[in-house]
Amino acid sequence: MSTDMKMAFRNIWRSPVRTILTLSAIAFAAIILVFMVSFQLGSYEIMVNSSVKIYTGHIRIQAEGYREKRNMRFVISSPERIAKTVEKIEEIKSYSFRANGFSLVSSENRARGVLVTGIDPEGEAEISTISGLIRKGEYLAPGDRDKVLIGRLLARNLKVGINDELTILGQGKDGSIAAGIVTVKGIFSSGIDDFDRSTVQVPLSYFNDLFYMDGAVHEIVCTADSLFDVNKIKRLLKANLSEKKQKKVVVLDWKELLPGLVQGIQLDLASAAIFYFILVLVVAFSILNTFLMAILERTKEFGVMLALGVKPNRLFKLVLMESSFLTLTGVITGVVVGCAITFWFQTHGIDLAGASEILKEYGMSGIVYPKLSIVSALAGPLLVFVITICAALYPAFKVKKLVPVDAIRSI
Amino acid sequence: MYFQLAWRNIWRNPRRTFVIISAVVIGVWSMVFLSAFSHGMLASMLDNGKSVLIGDIQIHNKKYRIDPSIDNSMDNPDKIRAVLDKTLPQGAVLTERIKVSTYVSNARHSTGAVLVGIDPENEKKISFLGKSITKGEYLDKKDMRGILVGKALLEKFDTAIGKKLIIMARDKKGKVASKAFRIRGVFNAEMEATEKQFLFITMTGARKLLNMEKGISEISIVLNSEPMVEKTAAEIKNRLDTELFAVETWKDLLPMLKAYVEIFNGFMYIWYVVVFVAMGFGIVNTSLMAVFERVREFGLLRALGLKPWPVIRSVLTESIFILLIGIIAGNLLGYVSVLLMKDNGLDLAMFGKGSEFFGMSRVIYPILTMFDVMNVNLVIFFLGAVVSLYPAFRASRITPVEAMRQ
Numbered sequence: 001m002s003t004d005m006k007m008a009f010r011n012i013w014r015s016p017v018r019t020i021l022t023l024s025a026i027a028f029a030a031i032i033l034v035f036m037v038s039f040q041l042g043s044y045e046i047m048v049n050s051s052v053k054i055y056t057g058h059i060r061i062q063a064e065g066y067r068e069k070r071n072m073r074f075v076i077s078s079p080e081r082i083a084k085t086v087e088k089i090e091e092i093k094s095y096s097f098r099a100n101g102f103s104l105v106s107s108e109n110r111a112r113g114v115l116v117t118g119i120d121p122e123g124e125a126e127i128s129t130i131s132g133l134i135r136k137g138e139y140l141a142p143g144d145r146d147k148v149l150i151g152r153l154l155a156r157n158l159k160v161g162i163n164d165e166l167t168i169l170g171q172g173k174d175g176s177i178a179a180g181i182v183t184v185k186g187i188f189s190s191g192i193d194d195f196d197r198s199t200v201q202v203p204l205s206y207f208n209d210l211f212y213m214d215g216a217v218h219e220i221v222c223t224a225d226s227l228f229d230v231n232k233i234k235r236l237l238k239a240n241l242s243e244k245k246q247k248k249v250v251v252l253d254w255k256e257l258l259p260g261l262v263q264g265i266q267l268d269l270a271s272a273a274i275f276y277f278i279l280v281l282v283v284a285f286s287i288l289n290t291f292l293m294a295i296l297e298r299t300k301e302f303g304v305m306l307a308l309g310v311k312p313n314r315l316f317k318l319v320l321m322e323s324s325f326l327t328l329t330g331v332i333t334g335v336v337v338g339c340a341i342t343f344w345f346q347t348h349g350i351d352l353a354g355a356s357e358i359l360k361e362y363g364m365s366g367i368v369y370p371k372l373s374i375v376s377a378l379a380g381p382l383l384v385f386v387i388t389i390c391a392a393l394y395p396a397f398k399v400k401k402l403v404p405v406d407a408i409r410s411i
Numbered sequence: 412m413y414f415q416l417a418w419r420n421i422w423r424n425p426r427r428t429f430v431i432i433s434a435v436v437i438g439v440w441s442m443v444f445l446s447a448f449s450h451g452m453l454a455s456m457l458d459n460g461k462s463v464l465i466g467d468i469q470i471h472n473k474k475y476r477i478d479p480s481i482d483n484s485m486d487n488p489d490k491i492r493a494v495l496d497k498t499l500p501q502g503a504v505l506t507e508r509i510k511v512s513t514y515v516s517n518a519r520h521s522t523g524a525v526l527v528g529i530d531p532e533n534e535k536k537i538s539f540l541g542k543s544i545t546k547g548e549y550l551d552k553k554d555m556r557g558i559l560v561g562k563a564l565l566e567k568f569d570t571a572i573g574k575k576l577i578i579m580a581r582d583k584k585g586k587v588a589s590k591a592f593r594i595r596g597v598f599n600a601e602m603e604a605t606e607k608q609f610l611f612i613t614m615t616g617a618r619k620l621l622n623m624e625k626g627i628s629e630i631s632i633v634l635n636s637e638p639m640v641e642k643t644a645a646e647i648k649n650r651l652d653t654e655l656f657a658v659e660t661w662k663d664l665l666p667m668l669k670a671y672v673e674i675f676n677g678f679m680y681i682w683y684v685v686v687f688v689a690m691g692f693g694i695v696n697t698s699l700m701a702v703f704e705r706v707r708e709f710g711l712l713r714a715l716g717l718k719p720w721p722v723i724r725s726v727l728t729e730s731i732f733i734l735l736i737g738i739i740a741g742n743l744l745g746y747v748s749v750l751l752m753k754d755n756g757l758d759l760a761m762f763g764k765g766s767e768f769f770g771m772s773r774v775i776y777p778i779l780t781m782f783d784v785m786n787v788n789l790v791i792f793f794l795g796a797v798v799s800l801y802p803a804f805r806a807s808r809i810t811p812v813e814a815m816r817q
Contacts, residue, residue, distance in 0.1 A: 254413050286690060
């Protein structure tokens with residue numbers, strides 16, 4: 001240990017109460033940030049996963065313009081050809097075809113305009129969790145024809161139960177009227193009200209005949225093992241599909257499919273960032289004040305040192321060393337304690353019973369689990385570190401400018 | 412004399428005092444600003460939520476909420492009108508609507524939407540619609556075939572003003588009714604979802620389409636003061652047959668929003684404490700140093716026979732002076748920064764869709780309320796006084812012997 005370091009270390013412990021208070025302030029900010037960021041990231045992951053798994057899927061292949069216009073005629077006319085390409089990509093866990101048409105669905109005495117989706121019961125069970133969310137009746141079987149699954153709230157609004165009849169009235173691909181009578185086979189409850197209020201699923205083969213699709217579908221929905229594979233899959237799909245000159249096909253990932261969710265997350269992060277930044281600012285001010293006072297207190301001492309021939313630069317370094325040591329210790333303590341607290345909640349969960357109404361809307365249950373990661377453990381503390389070091393610079397520069405005679409004379 | 416002494420003591424070392432005051436100022440400022448910012452966020456959520464056909468109070472057929480169908484309309488609204496005439500306070504406005512879920516199509520496109528039959532004159536005063544017509548014109552009361560369409564829906568349908576839309580719905584008699592309406596105007600809403608969800612026609616047009624005589628689906632009331640809402644709702648409930656009608660305030664109609672407001676307010680209190688703790692460390696630290704700088708002085712006072720309590724009192728009085736100065740300056744700073752953002756607001760345009768996801772506008776205007784400001788100041792003042800106790804006690808324990816060693 002060099003003499004300077006030894007001096008810095010001893011200086012810090014000259015007033016233990018002050019040092020401990022300063023350390024606590026820094027550690028406190030770091031702990032709060034580790035916990036809050038982990039909490040946010042944890043809930044985002046649950047939000048994304050539940051949306052993706054219930055219905056959206058990680059990646060969808062659609063005809064160009066279909067997503068924006070939702071036009072019946074923007075179809076993938078030969079889905080099997082694309083399916084061959086999809087099957088070659090190892091990272092894609094499973095895939096399924098879907099077709100959609102807006103229709104007026106009516107029961108004996110109620111009617112609703114909703115999106116009717118044609119699904120392949122076998123493939124769909126692999127990519128969506130709906131098959132496991134059936135509350136009444138059963139999921140669609142592969143050979144089913146005029147059977148439908150509907151959401152819990154839609155069933156309530158239409159006043160229908162299992163085996164009741166529904167009339168579907170819509171517009172086919174060729175613009176003609178599509179009309180059919182189906183029976184309710186299953187009622188599901190995804191927990192996302194909007195989805196449960198507006199979803200009707202029929203077997204794809206039946207949809208194909210009803211809406212005159214000629215074997216065409218609107219989208220191929222793919223799922224991956226984890227969110228991290230999505231970019232690679234997207235790249236591979238794009239490369240392979242363009243090779244085959246499938247010009248009019250686009251590959252969309254979950255971020256493009258759920259722009260509201262992604263931007264909602266960004267907004268939440270942004271407004272949280274304002275809160276965090278102000279917290280760190282307040283801490284930085286506390287620290288700046290403490291450092292400043294510590295320096296003012298020792299003006300005489302610095303004057304003597306300067307008079308004895310210590311170079312201003314060395315003093316500057318000494319003061320900076322003291323504050324970096326304090327900051328670093330505080331931040332490290334904060335990270336350790338913050339991680340420990342977060343980890344405890346990660347395993348035990350935080351019960352937000354009062355918020356379950358809101359959480360349900362985002363597909364979460366009443367218990368939220370923060371998720372510790374490198375980012376959540378280090379991003380906040382890093383901010384604290386950088387801002388605190390900046391706060392320490394000002395007093396250090398002040399020391400550098402001291403004039404020995406004036407400094408010795410000050411009280 | 413205590414106050415005079417404390418006041419002079421503070422200014423013996425102005426630099427140190429300013430340092431401590433700055434810690435308080437930044438803390439107060441941050442809390443005032445954050446409360447105004449979050450209040451603005453909540454207010455914009457509430458306004459958006461309420462202006463999309465909710466209002467402060469709504470009256471429906473009791474069965475309508477669970478089963479919003481044309482069968483559950485209020486077929487004889489005269490009685491309710493009479494009750495409302497007597498009950499509503501000054502400045503209240505109301506409008507009647509017919510709401511029905513429909514299937515909309517033109518030659519190439521189709522979708523589901525909610526068709527709303529409105530009284531154009533009154534609707535204008537209450538909901539977002541009056542201010543939102545960007546192209547074409549608003550509905551005339553006698554217009555039987557005109558329809559107002561959201562911008563997003565218009566674009567989705569590749570259509571334009573003057574063209575037709577086919578509306579299909581179940582009428583009062585249970586038959587599927589279908590009729591063509593001509594697009595008269597286009598409205599822009601804060602949220603794209605609203606533009607896609609609603610279509611507006613006149614009340615008379617809706618009655619004709621749905622084969623209704625004089626029934627309505629809902630009455631929406633807007634009062635001019637929030638505190639009156641619960642009271643007025645209770646009065647209406649008293650005078651109406653609650654077996655037949657449901658009288659609900661926005662809190663019943665938007666439970667999500669109500670829960671969100673509550674959670675958010677709870678979170679703000681926690682956050683106040685968090686910010687305070689961060690600030691408290693600084694206050695304790697600096698006032699403690701101020702005490703240690705004056706060890707000789709306190710020792711002398713004790714040697715002259717001063718009891719510990721007067722020492723505590725004098726240090727505490729100094730801290731309270733500093734707190735008060737800091738609080739005043741912090742409030743002023745907070746007020747100024749809110750004032751600066753009053754005209755332009757905080758633009759969240761880059762997260763446009765995201766703010767929509769939360770039901771907020773794209774620009775947030777901070778709102779300063781007396782209640783928030785009082786809360787912030789009380790929190791800081793009391794907690795500040797509490798944490799100043801430690802340095803004060805520390806000062807009272809300085810003995811003459813300890814002081815002489817310095």
